[in-house]
Every structure is written in structure tokens, then in C-alpha cells.
Amino acid sequence: MKVLVPVKRVIDYNVKVRVKSDQSGVDLANVKMSMNPFDEIAVEEAIRLKEAGTAEEIVAVSIGPEKAQDQIRQALAMGADRGILIKTDETVEPLGVAKLLQKVVEEESPELVILGKQAIDDDSNQTGQMLAALLGWSQGTFASEIKKDDGKLSVTREIDGGLQTIKINMPAVVTTDLRLNEPRYASLPNIMKAKKKPLDVKEVGDYGVDIAPRLEVVKVTEPPKREAGVKVADVAELIDKLKNEAGVI
Amino acid sequence: MAVLVVADVHGNAIDDSTHKTVTAAAAIGGDIDILVAGENCGDAAAAAAKISGVRKVLHADDAAYAHRLAEPFADLIVKLAGDYDAILKAAATTGKNVMPRVAALLDVMQISEIVSVEAPDTFTRPIYAGNAMQTVKSSDAKKVITVRATSFAAAGEDGSASVETVAAAGDPGLSEFVEENLTKSDRPELTGAKIVVSGGRGLGSGEKFEEVILPLADKLGAGVGASRAAVDAGYVPNDYQVGQTGKVVAPELYIAIGISGAIQHLAGMKDSKVIVAINKDEEAPIFQVADYGLVADLFKAVPELTDAL
Ligand SMILES: Cc1cc2nc3c(=O)[nH]c(=O)nc-3n(C[C@H](O)[C@H](O)[C@H](O)COP(=O)(O)OP(=O)(O)OC[C@H]3O[C@@H](n4cnc5c(N)ncnc54)[C@H](O)[C@@H]3O)c2cc1C
Ligand SMILES: Nc1ncnc2c1ncn2[C@@H]1O[C@H](COP(=O)(O)O)[C@@H](O)[C@H]1O
Numbered sequence: 001m002k003v004l005v006p007v008k009r010v011i012d013y014n015v016k017v018r019v020k021s022d023q024s025g026v027d028l029a030n031v032k033m034s035m036n037p038f039d040e041i042a043v044e045e046a047i048r049l050k051e052a053g054t055a056e057e058i059v060a061v062s063i064g065p066e067k068a069q070d071q072i073r074q075a076l077a078m079g080a081d082r083g084i085l086i087k088t089d090e091t092v093e094p095l096g097v098a099k100l101l102q103k104v105v106e107e108e109s110p111e112l113v114i115l116g117k118q119a120i121d122d123d124s125n126q127t128g129q130m131l132a133a134l135l136g137w138s139q140g141t142f143a144s145e146i147k148k149d150d151g152k153l154s155v156t157r158e159i160d161g162g163l164q165t166i167k168i169n170m171p172a173v174v175t176t177d178l179r180l181n182e183p184r185y186a187s188l189p190n191i192m193k194a195k196k197k198p199l200d201v202k203e204v205g206d207y208g209v210d211i212a213p214r215l216e217v218v219k220v221t222e223p224p225k226r227e228a229g230v231k232v233a234d235v236a237e238l239i240d241k242l243k244n245e246a247g248v249i
Numbered sequence: 250m251a252v253l254v255v256a257d258v259h260g261n262a263i264d265d266s267t268h269k270t271v272t273a274a275a276a277i278g279g280d281i282d283i284l285v286a287g288e289n290c291g292d293a294a295a296a297a298a299k300i301s302g303v304r305k306v307l308h309a310d311d312a313a314y315a316h317r318l319a320e321p322f323a324d325l326i327v328k329l330a331g332d333y334d335a336i337l338k339a340a341a342t343t344g345k346n347v348m349p350r351v352a353a354l355l356d357v358m359q360i361s362e363i364v365s366v367e368a369p370d371t372f373t374r375p376i377y378a379g380n381a382m383q384t385v386k387s388s389d390a391k392k393v394i395t396v397r398a399t400s401f402a403a404a405g406e407d408g409s410a411s412v413e414t415v416a417a418a419g420d421p422g423l424s425e426f427v428e429e430n431l432t433k434s435d436r437p438e439l440t441g442a443k444i445v446v447s448g449g450r451g452l453g454s455g456e457k458f459e460e461v462i463l464p465l466a467d468k469l470g471a472g473v474g475a476s477r478a479a480v481d482a483g484y485v486p487n488d489y490q491v492g493q494t495g496k497v498v499a500p501e502l503y504i505a506i507g508i509s510g511a512i513q514h515l516a517g518m519k520d521s522k523v524i525v526a527i528n529k530d531e532e533a534p535i536f537q538v539a540d541y542g543l544v545a546d547l548f549k550a551v552p553e554l555t556d557a558l
Contacts, residue, residue: 016512017377026381092348093460095358108531118494123376124361129349131556138423139319144487152464154427158487159342160440160496161259161431166318168424178477178494215385218371223382226519229540231531235553238525241541246523248444248502249469249558 001111001169001170002057003046006101007039007075009068011123035071038116040078041176044183045114045146047079054148055112057081061096061104065089069199076194077186083199086207094122096211098130102209105135112153117142117175122210128175138168142177250279250369253307253324255338255347256297258287258317265441266339266396268403271300273396274337275404276366280304282333283410286325288315294361294412311417316426317343317533323350325418330355330391335369341440352393359393360385364400378493378516399440399499399520419552422534432486434473439489442472444502447491447518450478451507451528451547458484460505461548465555474498476508492517508548510535527551 012032013018020027035043049055060075061084062068072083086100105113115128132139140146140155144163146168147154157164158177186194204211232238242249252274257264263285274281281302282371286309307329313321326347330336336351338344340362352359363372364382368401371386372394379398403482439445446469448462458479474496475489485520491498493516503521508514510526510533519525529546534544543550 003379011377013513017380019381026377061521079299093445095353095356098353103518114550120493122377123374123493125345125353125357126349126359126361129346130353130359132319133323133350133353136421139346139350140424141319142342148281157342159429160488161429162486162488164316165427165429166316169422177487179481214389218367218384218386220376221382221384223375223379226538228525228537229524229542231536231542231544234545235543235550235557238541238543239557242502242523242525246502246540248523249485 001055001057002059002108002110003049004105004110004113005039005058005075005080006036006062006064006113006115006127007043007060007071008036008116008119009033009062009064009071010036013037013120018221019222023221025217025220033067035074036116036119038118038176040183041178041180042114042116043075043078043080044181045176048181050079055229059084059108059110061086061101063088063092063100072199073194074161074186076197076199077191078184082197085199085201086204087201088204091213092211093213093215094124094126095130095214097127098134099209099211100204100207101131102134104211112171113173115175117177118180128173132173135173140166140168140172141175143174144177144179146174175237251333251336252277252279252281252337253329253333254281254283254334256283256285257339257341257343258290258293261290261292263293264339265403266341266398268300269398269401270337270339270396271302271404272401273363273366274335275302277335277369279334282307284309284326284329286314286322288312293313298410298412299406299408301408303408303410305410306412307415308412309415310416313417313420313444316429317347318424318426319346319350320423321418322347323354324421326351327354328418329415333391335392335394337394337396339398341398344395348393348395355391355393357389357391357393358385358387359395361395362397363394364397375392375516378512379519380512397497399497420557432488436466437470437472439472439474439496440498442498442500444471445474445498445500446470446471446504446506447474447476447508448479448484448506449476449508450482452479452484455484465551468555468558471490476514505535505539506551507525508535509533509536
């Protein structure tokens with residue numbers, strides 16, 4: 001089967017973001033950008049399916065600026081077979097991303113799409129579920145284990161109270177949780193090889209879908225600041241403060 | 250205006266997050282109805298009818314909703330959506346799973362995890378793990394919203410809404426439930442607990458976590474949480490994780506033990522009223538948000554604290 005893996009270029013998870021003083025957004029100038037961590041897990045899972053003989057081809061797709069080629073190349077260096085960049089400098093909301101991905105799915109006919117559960121920039125946690133809805137496919141979200149089993153997919157999901165296992169029809173959309181796997185690093189020879197793997201660059205306009213934003217960003221502000229408190233000398237002082245100053249025990 | 254709140258139903262009861270979501274719905278304005286979907290969940294529907302400010306409860310009882318599978322659940326909500334200007338559900342795992350599916354079926358851009366309502370079409374939500382707050386105005390005719398329950402007070406229980414049975418919307422048969430392994434615990438549920446005691450990698454092992462963290466939690470009647478590092482290392486199950494990609498908690502008292510305070514962890518607990526940190530590294534970032542910091546070896550300090558309480 002063919003597996004499609006959408007990967008998003010986002011601010012690196014180690015960067016402390018700064019809100020712009022004009023409240024228009026966060027400062028992305030000269031900050032390190034990376035593949036969304038959950039998408040690395042998605043790529044890794046696809047590669048493992050290929051190594052196990054379950055998947056034949058892995059296509060990585062990104063919607064974003066020219067530079068998002070870096071993230072696609074990373075997926076190729078990890079082991080994906082080819083890439084598609086749908087180029088745009090505008091912000092595309094999850095609904096728009098899902099509509100574009102729907103078109104890619106119609107062209108590529110994968111049996112499985114593995115996405116991250118959440119992009120760590122917008123923290124939306126929507127795209128996979130939306131794509132499944134638009135395609136009329138089943139969804140296995142927040143997966144910590146997936147297994148192909150008699151033409152169906154067994155998905156163990158991280159839920160609030162623990163773990164839930166469901167069996168879903170193929171074709172399917174799966175989104176990754178952190179414990180699905182530990183993504184590999186790309187080796188230097190594989191990084192070199194990845195440069196020769198095919199990467200198609202398309203324009204958003206090629207797909208003829210309406211991706212105009214539905215949400216207008218009114219402002220982006222700093223979260224309420226929490227002041228550091230005091231250091232206590234020992235356990236006795238801590239208990240005294242909690243009882244008599246904070247009154248919480 | 251009418252708003253539909255989709256209740257969080259577990260077994261035959263509703264979660265407190267439903268009461269909090271009703272408060273968010275009230276801030277939007279208009280009549281508030283609650284959908285209670287499940288199997289044999291009549292008591293849950295009756296409980297929802299008591300929530301203050303609710304006009305009516307829609308009760309959908311069918312095996313298709315027993316395990317909150319996304320596909321049939323989303324179809325039910327979409328079928329009922331016509332009568333409402335906004336549809337809200339708490340941003341717990343079921344809401345996160347089902348509501349984006351609803352939104353896409355309605356061709357609406359969901360507004361995820363709102364922490365406040367600025368106007369009926371304008372909402373504020375955290376982005377970048379809570380390092381920035383984004384205020385967005387939606388142009389969609391129908392709003393599909395998930396609500397960060399800890400940011401809203403719970404609605405009271407002096408209501409007496411009518412309960413109306415609604416027909417199931419069928420099961421597209423795309424998925425089936427196999428099993429659930431739920432963490433069994435007599436301790437308060439993490440997101441609702443007044444006090445939360447969390448342990449991190451500093452504990453070193455599952456045995457030590459149990460030996461050091463649990464007695465303190467039990468003394469305080471607290472819920473137990475953990476950092477991702479502690480979960481990844483297998484000290485505790487995944488549903489203990491607090492943070493950007495785990496649970497968000499805002500208790501009266503949060504005690505972080507052997508946790509460094511990575512931004513992804515802070516995202517899940519920095520709205521707690523009082524924060525205590527116990528860490529042997531005085532430079533640990535957790536101290537920047539702690540009201541009371543104790544620089545100490547946790548293996549000494551925590552048992553001492555437990556004994557002294
Ligand atoms: C996409 C993504 C999402 C993430 N989501 C989350 C999330 O939801 N929640 C989360 O928690 N993390 C999350 N993380 C991980 C996060 O970045 C940190 O790696 C993690 O929080 C670290 O956990 P920790 O503080 O327990 O471990 P460490 O950072 O290793 O800290 C251990 C601390 O214990 C202290 N210590 C050690 N021994 C002792 C002792 N004897 N006495 C006292 N103190 C001691 C040390 O001084 C240190 O400060 C995420 C990361 C990524 C990339
Ligand atoms: N612009 C994008 N390009 C490729 N994949 C994306 C994009 N936006 C979102 N995704 C995918 O959807 C997942 C969830 O994103 P979100 O719904 O924005 O939290 C991500 O982990 C990616 O797998």
C-alpha cells in the first residue's frame with residue numbers, strides 16, 4: 001500500500017517564541033524551523049510499515065513556503081520515497097490544509113494517511129480528523145500503536161483515562177501521539193541520497209480549492225506573566241507558607 | 250441564538266467539564282441545549298437536566314455511542330447542528346477526536362481550546378504551547394468550538410430542563426471498538442483535583458515514583474500527574490501526562506517534584522493557583538513559575554514533607 005505523510009514546517013520546539021509588539025503574531029524572523037515533532041513520528045511509522053513489508057511507497061507532502069522543502073527533504077532522508085510541496089506564503093488553516101490534502105489523496109490514492117496529532121505552532125489538533133471527514137474515511141487519532149490486521153487497522157489510542165483500542169476500515173487516517181515510536185535520525189549518506197529523490201513543487205492554485213481563512217486574527221498577545229515566588233529554606237518553612245500564607249492545605 | 254453543548258459522558262454519568270462548557274456557552278449567549286449521547290445513559294441525561302441555565306437536554310441512547318467512536322458520534326452532532334449557531338464540547342480526548350470531524354462536515358473552521366469568549370464570534374486561545382494568546386474572529390455562520398474546561402467556572406445545578414429523546418443517526422460502520430484499558434485509581438481525577446502532585450524524571454524509576462510521590466498525594470488527597478519524561482520512561486501510564494500535549498490542569502495547589510519545567514510541561518500547569526517546586530537544581534526553569542521553591546534532594550525532602558503533614 002501507499003502511505004501519505006503530511007509534514008509541517010514549524011518553529012523548532014526548543015525555541016522560546018516572542019510575541020511581536022504590534023500584536024500581529026509571533027516573531028519568526030531568524031528563528032530555527034523544523035519538522036513538527038509529531039510529523040517526524042508519522043514519517044517514522046510509515047518507514048516502519050515499509051520495513052515490515054506492509055507499505056510499498058511513502059509520499060511526504062507539505063503545504064507551506066518554498067523553504068518547507070527542507071522538511072520534505074528531511075522526511076526523504078529518513079526514508080520516504082518522494083515529496084510534494086504545495087507552495088504558499090499565506091497561512092493555511094487546518095480546514096484549508098485538509099481540503100488540499102483531500103485533492104492529493106484523490107490523485108495519489110494512498111490507503112493510509114498518517115499525520116501528526118497536533119502542530120506545535122497553532123496547537124489546533126484538527127487536520128487529520130478533518131481530512132478523514134472530507135474523505136468519508138475512518139479515523140484513528142492519538143495513536144500509540146498501529147497494526148495491520150486482516151485488511152483492517154488496529155489502532156491503540158491515548159485517551160484521557162488510559163488506552164483505547166479500535167479496529168478501523170482501510171483506507172484510513174491516523175494521527176500520531178508521542179509514544180507511537182522514537183523517530184530515527186537521518187544518516188549523512190541518506191541525507192545525500194535524499195537530495196536526488198523526486199520532489200514535485202505545486203502551487204496552491206493548481207488544486208482549485210477555496211482555502212480562504214475563516215478566522216481573522218484580531219491580535220496575538222503575551223500570556224499573563226507568572227512572577228517567580230520565593231525560595232524556602234526547608235520543609236518546615238514550606239509547610240508554614242502553604243498553611244498560613246497561601247492557605248491551600 | 251441557540252448553542253448546543255455536547256456533554257462528556259462516561260458510563261452513565263457526565264463529567265464536570267460539561268458544567269464548565271455550559272459556562273462558556275452562556276458567555277456566547279442564547280438558549281443552551283445539551284446533547285447527552287451514550288448507551289443506557291438515562292442517568293447522565295437526568296444529571297445534565299439539572300445544570301443551571303439549560304433549556305433542554307437531547308438524549309440519544311444507542312450502542313453506536315457507547316464508546317464515543319468518532320464517525321457515528323460526528324454524524325449525530327451534524328444531524329442536530331441545523332438548529333444551532335454554535336456547538337461546543339470540552340477539549341478532552343473525545344472532543345478533540347470528534348469535533349474537527351463535525352467542523353469539516355459542516356465546512357467550518359473549528360476554534361480549538363478556547364480560554365475565553367470575547368464576543369459571540371470572537372474567542373481567545375493559547376498557541377505555541379501557551380507562550381502566546383491568539384484572539385480570533387470567526388466568519389463561519391456556525392461556530393464549532395472546543396473549550397479548555399479549566400478556564401471556565403462550573404455552572405451550578407439548580408436547573409430542571411426537559412429531556413427529549415432524539416433518534417440515533419446510524420453507524421457508518423467504519424470503525425469498531427475493541428477494548429479499553431483504563432487506569433484504575435481511587436485518587437481524584439487529575440483535571441478536576443484541587444491538589445495535584447506531579448513527578449518527573451528526577452524520580453528515576455517507577456518504584457521510586459510509587460514510593461515517594463503516592464504517599465504525599467494520598468496525604469493531601471491529591472491527583473497524581475507526571476512529566477512526559479516520566480511517562481516515556483515508563484514510571485507511570487500515559488494519561489498522567491501534564492502539558493502541551495497531555496492534560497491541562499489548574500488546581501489550587503500544584504506540586505512539581507523532580508521536574509525541570511520545560512515549556513511543554515508549563516503549558517499544562519502554569520494556571521494553577523499556587524505552584525510548589527522541589528528540585529535539586531536551583532537553576533531549574535520550574536522555579537521561575539513556582540510560588541514556593543525548595544532546592545533539595547527530593548528523596549529526602551518529599552518523605553519529610555509527607556511525614557510532617
Ligand atoms: C512535541 C513535544 C511535546 C511535549 N509535550 C510535553 C508535555 O505535554 N508534558 C511534558 O511534561 N513534557 C512534554 N514534552 C517534553 C519536554 O520538552 C521535556 O522533555 C519534559 O517535560 C522533561 O521532563 P522532566 O522535567 O521530568 O525531565 P528533566 O528535564 O530531565 O528534569 C528532571 C529534573 O529532576 C531534577 N532532579 C533529578 N534528581 C533529583 C533529585 N534527587 N532531587 C530533586 N530533583 C532532582 C533535575 O534537577 C531536573 O530538573 C514535549 C516535548 C515535545 C518535543
Ligand atoms: N501546512 C501543513 N502541511 C503539511 N501538513 C500539515 C500542515 N498543517 C497541518 N499538517 C498536518 O496536520 C497535523 C495536525 O496539525 P494541526 O491540525 O494544525 O494541529 C500536523 O501534525 C501535520 O501532520
